[in-house]
Every structure is written in C-alpha cells, then in structure tokens.
Amino acid sequence: MEMPKLVLGNYCYWINETQDPEEHGGFVPSIVVRDESGHFPLKGKPPCAAPWVWGKTLDEAKKVASRINYKDLGLTPEAVDEIVASSMKAQTETHRCEDCRAEGASDDWECWEGTFLCLECYEARVARMKRVPPEWL
Numbered sequence: 015m016e017m018p019k020l021v022l023g024n025y026c027y028w029i030n031e032t033q034d035p036e037e038h039g040g041f042v043p044s045i046v047v048r049d050e051s052g053h054f055p056l057k058g059k060p061p062c063a064a065p066w067v068w069g070k071t072l073d074e075a076k077k078v079a080s081r082i083n084y085k086d087l088g089l090t091p092e093a094v095d096e097i098v099a100s101s102m103k104a105q106t107e108t109h110r111c112e113d114c115r116a117e118g119a120s121d122d123w124e125c126w127e128g129t130f131l132c133l134e135c136y137e138a139r140v141a142r143m144k145r146v147p148p149e150w151l
C-alpha cells in the first residue's frame with residue numbers, strides 16, 4: 015500500500031494499539047489519511063533510518079501523538095478523531111471495479127486516478143502500460 019500525498023489538515027499521527035512494543039522498543043506512530051483505509055507506520059527505511067518510537071508505554075506514545083498532532087499539524091483531538099473515523103469508514107466501504115464491475119471492500123483494491131479497480135484489473139492495466147514503447151514515455 016502506497017502512502018497518498020499528505021496535505022496539511024488531511025492526515026494525523028495515530029498510535030496503533032495492537033502493535034507489539036517489544037519489536038522496536040516502544041510504540042511506533044502511524045500516519046492516518048482522511049478517507050484512506052489503513053495506516054502507514056513510521057518504520058523508517060532500514061538500514062539508514064530506525065523506526066520512530068514515541069513512547070515505551072501506550073499512554074506515553076498517545077500523549078506524544080496528540081501533542082504533535084496539535085503543535086505540528088494544528089489538529090485538535092476532535093479533528094484527529096474525525097480523520098481516524100473517516101479512514102475506518104473507508105475501510106468498510108465497498109467499491110465497484112471500473113473494469114470488471116465486481117464489488118469488494120476497498121482494502122484489497124487499488125485506486126487508479128481516482129477510480130477503483132480490483133487487484134486483477136489493476137495489474138492488467140499496469141501490464142498494458144508497460145507494453146507502451148519506451149520512447150513514448
């Protein structure tokens with residue numbers, strides 16, 4: 015899953031409560047984007063960057079998250095809740111594939127320039143794109 019473009023006011027930091035704090039020595043924050051299902055853990059890019067750890071305990075990490083959401087992103091706790099709620103809603107929403115018209119939940123789907131495609135149709139489109147002679151690109 016690729017992270018969508020981040021626009022101030024449309025994303026927030028969020029602590030996934032179900033993560034294993036032993037794995038990275040604390041709680042790693044994630045980015046949640048409005049109307050996008052799922053979340054993007056800030057794990058860094060090994061080996062150069064270590065994951066962000068915002069607290070040894072869930073409580074600590076949540077406090078850091080709400081402080082940074084407010085200080086850096088200008089989001090009140092209510093605004094954060096709203097973004098998280100819209101992301102959860104997006105996860106359960108069903109979509110119809112533009113190409114084959116099949117229906118499914120958005121988690122297994124891909125977005126192609128604003129339209130939803132099932133994984134098969136998405137891959138078929140990618141394969142078609144790749145057949146374009148290189149000098150056209």
Ligand SMILES: [Zn+2]
Nearest residue numbers: 111114132135
């Ligand atoms: Zn399809």
